[in-house]
Amino acid sequence: MNNAATHTNILPGEPHARVDNSGIMKDFARLLHEIVPLLENVKNSIEESSSRIPKASMQLSKVTQATESAAVEILNVLESMTAKISSVEDQLQKLKSVIQNSKDSAKKISDQLCSTSSGNGAFAYVEMLTLIVNEYVAGIDNEHAILAMEKLLDETKKDSMNIAMALQVQDITSQQIAGVAHIIESVQTQLANALDRFENGEALEVAKENVEQYQSAAPTFDIDAHFTKSVERQDLADEIVKQFANGK
Amino acid sequence: MGKFLVVDDSLTMRRIVVNALKSQGFDEVIEAGDGKDAVAKILSEGANFVITDWNMPEMNGLDLARWLRGNEQFENIPILMITTRGNKDDVIEAMKARVNNYIVKPFTPQGLKEKIDQIMRSLELKSA
Numbered sequence: 001m002n003n004a005a006t007h008t009n010i011l012p013g014e015p016h017a018r019v020d021n022s023g024i025m026k027d028f029a030r031l032l033h034e035i036v037p038l039l040e041n042v043k044n045s046i047e048e049s050s051s052r053i054p055k056a057s058m059q060l061s062k063v064t065q066a067t068e069s070a071a072v073e074i075l076n077v078l079e080s081m082t083a084k085i086s087s088v089e090d091q092l093q094k095l096k097s098v099i100q101n102s103k104d105s106a107k108k109i110s111d112q113l114c115s116t117s118s119g120n121g122a123f124a125y126v127e128m129l130t131l132i133v134n135e136y137v138a139g140i141d142n143e144h145a146i147l148a149m150e151k152l153l154d155e156t157k158k159d160s161m162n163i164a165m166a167l168q169v170q171d172i173t174s175q176q177i178a179g180v181a182h183i184i185e186s187v188q189t190q191l192a193n194a195l196d197r198f199e200n201g202e203a204l205e206v207a208k209e210n211v212e213q214y215q216s217a218a219p220t221f222d223i224d225a226h227f228t229k230s231v232e233r234q235d236l237a238d239e240i241v242k243q244f245a246n247g248k
Numbered sequence: 249m250g251k252f253l254v255v256d257d258s259l260t261m262r263r264i265v266v267n268a269l270k271s272q273g274f275d276e277v278i279e280a281g282d283g284k285d286a287v288a289k290i291l292s293e294g295a296n297f298v299i300t301d302w303n304m305p306e307m308n309g310l311d312l313a314r315w316l317r318g319n320e321q322f323e324n325i326p327i328l329m330i331t332t333r334g335n336k337d338d339v340i341e342a343m344k345a346r347v348n349n350y351i352v353k354p355f356t357p358q359g360l361k362e363k364i365d366q367i368m369r370s371l372e373l374k375s376a
Binding site: 068157166167225228240241 | 256257263268303305332336339349351356357
């Protein structure tokens with residue numbers, strides 16, 4: 001190939017000069033010969049990646065559904081637990097009331113015995129009966145045990161409420177997942193755009209359909225959502241609310 | 249206090265908020281899955297207090313607040329927003345839509361009670 005000789009023919013002022021491009025064409029053909037399989041590989045890779053994206057989005061959606069189902073199941077159990085705790089609390093209240101009534105009755109009996117016994121010489125007998133009544137009262141008086149049970153039940157209720165509150169993580173992470181799925185769908189559109197350079201536009205249509213289908217089915221989301229016990233963001237919100245309340 | 253309307257597209261969150269309300273003695277609670285559903289519930293069943301999420305399909309919490317404030321019949325219903333959006337601009341936007349108070353998720357039952365009490369106190373002060 002004599003490129004130098006060829007190029008000397010392409011000079012301004014020589015419009016009719018014969019241009020010998022055969023060397024360039026040969027180089028170009030060789031280059032194409034090498035590039036085409038490479039491009040074919042790129043195209044196949046893009047196609048493969050692109051075809052996997054809807055599946056990835058679907059999987060993410062299934063993760064969200066599964067965590068929501070699990071969260072709902074946990075909430076069902078917690079609600080059932082809370083109902084049972086309330087029922088036990090009611091029973092304890094009834095028990096307390098029964099004990100109080102028994103104590104009141106015992107006191108009445110004791111008072112009655114004392115007033116009946118005065119002056120009739122049956123003091124020892126009355127004293128013994130009073131002792132029996134007091135022992136009975138002491139036997140049924142489980143005030144401390146009942147208080148301890150009430151405290152335990154109250155703590156259990158608080159624990160179950162804390163578990164329920166921790167389940168907010170499901171909503172927060174599902175928003176993050178929805179955000180990631182949205183990014184993946186955007187990548188699919190970009191890949192489909194790239195693929196369209198090779199083909200006739202079908203890929204882009206499929207990608208658009210997938211994105212539209214996903215967007216119509218998916219809830220809106222906050223990709224910045226995060227689960228934290230830090231009060232920093234709430235403090236900021238409180239400050240702004242306060243400023244608005246003060247008319248600033 | 250009357251009837252609470254809890255609006256959130258997440259079933260989990262709705263259940264959590266409803267449970268938190270009931271644990272504090274607020275027993276009359278209805279639910280809606282988004283703003284549009286909330287509007288339908290308000291029109292058909294009424295509500296005295298709205299607790300709403302921001303990010304929802306169909307009609308978001310901000311648009312629900314704007315709809316309530318633009319409607320003479322419902323403009324005074326207290327609105328508490330509970331959302332993951334905790335940026336300064338978000339809170340300002342919500343306050344401009346005239347929500348009464350704002351909670352950033354995750355919330356606590358105490359935090360919820362505190363905000364409800366704050367709203368009720370400020371409304372009592374206004375009406376006094």
